[in-house]
Amino acid sequence: xxxxxxxxxxxxxxxxxxxxxxxxxxxxxxxxxxxxxxxxxxxxxxxxxxxxxxxxxxxxxxxxxxxxxxxxxxxxxxxxxxxxxxxxxxxxxxxxxxxxxxxxxxxxxxxxxxxxxxxxxxxxxxxxxxxxxxxxxxxxxxxxxxxxxxxxxxxxxxxxxxxxxxxxxxxxxxxxxxxxxxxxxxxxxxxxxxxxxxxxxxxxxxxxxxxxxxxxxxxxxxxxxxxxxxxxxxxxxxxxxxxxxxxxxxxxxxxxxxxxxxxxxxxxxxxxxxxxxxxxxxxxxxx
Amino acid sequence: xxxxxxxxxxxxxxxxxxxxxxxxxxxxxxxxxxxxxxxxxxxxxxxxxxxxxxxxxxxxxxxxxxxxxxxxxxxxxxxxxxxxxxxxxxxxxxxxxxxxxxxxxxxxxxxxxxxxxxxxxxxxxxxxxxxxxxxxxxxxxxxxxxxxxxxxxxxxxxxxxxxxxxxxxxxxxxxxxxxxxxxxxxxxxxxxxxxxxxxxxxxxxxxxxxxxxxxxxxxxxxxxxxxxxxxxxxxxxxxxxxxxxxxxxxxxxxxxxxxxxxxxxxxxxxxxxxxxxxxxxxxxxxx
Numbered sequence: 001x002x003x004x005x006x007x008x009x010x011x012x013x014x015x016x017x018x019x020x021x022x023x024x025x026x027x028x029x030x031x032x033x034x035x036x037x038x039x040x041x042x043x044x045x046x047x048x049x050x051x052x053x054x055x056x057x058x059x060x061x062x063x064x065x066x067x068x069x070x071x072x073x074x075x076x077x078x079x080x081x082x083x084x085x086x087x088x089x090x091x092x093x094x095x096x097x098x099x100x101x102x103x104x105x106x107x108x109x110x111x112x113x114x115x116x117x118x119x120x121x122x123x124x125x126x127x128x129x130x131x132x133x134x135x136x137x138x139x140x141x142x143x144x145x146x147x148x149x150x151x152x153x154x155x156x157x158x159x160x161x162x163x164x165x166x167x168x169x170x171x172x173x174x175x176x177x178x179x180x181x182x183x184x185x186x187x188x189x190x191x192x193x194x195x196x197x198x199x200x201x202x203x204x205x206x207x208x209x210x211x212x213x214x215x216x217x218x219x220x221x222x223x224x225x226x227x228x229x230x231x232x233x234x235x236x237x238x239x240x241x242x243x244x245x246x247x248x249x250x251x252x253x254x255x256x257x258x259x260x261x262x263x264x265x266x267x268x269x270x271x272x273x274x275x276x277x278x279x280x281x282x283x284x285x286x287x
Numbered sequence: 288x289x290x291x292x293x294x295x296x297x298x299x300x301x302x303x304x305x306x307x308x309x310x311x312x313x314x315x316x317x318x319x320x321x322x323x324x325x326x327x328x329x330x331x332x333x334x335x336x337x338x339x340x341x342x343x344x345x346x347x348x349x350x351x352x353x354x355x356x357x358x359x360x361x362x363x364x365x366x367x368x369x370x371x372x373x374x375x376x377x378x379x380x381x382x383x384x385x386x387x388x389x390x391x392x393x394x395x396x397x398x399x400x401x402x403x404x405x406x407x408x409x410x411x412x413x414x415x416x417x418x419x420x421x422x423x424x425x426x427x428x429x430x431x432x433x434x435x436x437x438x439x440x441x442x443x444x445x446x447x448x449x450x451x452x453x454x455x456x457x458x459x460x461x462x463x464x465x466x467x468x469x470x471x472x473x474x475x476x477x478x479x480x481x482x483x484x485x486x487x488x489x490x491x492x493x494x495x496x497x498x499x500x501x502x503x504x505x506x507x508x509x510x511x512x513x514x515x516x517x518x519x520x521x522x523x524x525x526x527x528x529x530x531x532x533x534x535x536x537x538x539x540x541x542x543x544x545x546x547x548x549x550x551x552x553x554x555x556x557x558x559x560x561x562x563x564x565x566x567x568x569x570x571x572x573x574x
Contacts, residue, residue: 011378015384018372032408091303109314112530114530116511164309
């Protein structure tokens, strides 16, 4: 084999094992899942492929409520995280000085405490006779016999909390990369601080806002730990349904159809969102 | 600096401090309640200080076994994902080859897919093929969804590195493997270590994908989730805190080793800032 030919093979030699793994355990399962979603039968007799498209229509009519709730909770959590994270990221990028690295470490650190355990800690924080709920009662935000735990608020609070670092980090990176001379130029040209922020800093931070929102929204829509631990069946999200269909009811076609719909909606959503924000390609934005 | 600017900076600082505090309250509570002298099964109210749980963290044999299983899975996952992901990252940054675009997309897609879809589709395939789920299917699943994070982390390091050093080695007659082990690997080592810490942390902490592919195998997060109904024992808080401290120690060591190496190699290669997980976490989100 000529040297030229060999050189061409090198990247493949490096990439192939990893790509094969993704093909075998990511791509093929997804294709297989599409097939499973079109099967019919029951857990005892087994399932056969019958091209049963009505599984999809049934899944949507039976579970549109959980779907909508997933997108609603995830959407609120994304906005809440953006509001909390933007000033923090801004501070870290421009004002923190020598505290910057310490602050970055502090943002990542909670990640390394068990996710399930952190969510259990929220049960404690939002407990009916806990300090937080008592104070909320004092100021009248919660009625005397009202509770926070086992409500949508608790689930959204848990989701916002758990995914907050995913919003802070990309925002920080985007802000930190902005050449401050652009802002100086704007103020030199008599733009007010607010205008300079709105016309210069904010547009340049859009890739960070885009990446952060996706990194929060995507895992949040599929999440079911927060709904399971902080809510009741009335707060169940689509992840809870998929999980119980798959592992408890053993209704594989419905579970497969539901997760397929979820994935499709998310991918279409990313495409529209990236158009709206003018980010050029998906991979570029998220990687 | 005008008084208005100073007020603005103060507000930003207070907001940031509050946001960090918010991130830390659950972590702080988990650590605090690992010292709680709780009577009965529930660990929700403070009943006095004890070191008892720290003295006997492995009292519950099921818990001890679950933790050991999680550590074993994390070790195997880290090995697999780092091996596959490092070479994949190398192929994607250092070579232009046909199929590079789709390969990039294949790396991006698992990160854009909700975990519940990843877990469910993989289980569906194991069911169809007739593979019993358990320890090894968890390892397979974990490698599948951590590879992308390794690629992104290592790629961030590679992009900050001068490719001409590798070309120089090859011009001087070093083969592909010699170049990799003598030149590339030593330079990207901090990035690889950061990727390894990240992969291990994601693996140890994963609940969703694991719950689908675990069969009868019990991991640390599965144990905690299962225990939420009867009350999570305080030993779980102890072990969670230990894991957090373990990660901190690893990150610190990585930093120290890097600093020592930088001191030794000063002048050979211009080093980008350290590749701790902090840095690693930032890069995937960067546009």
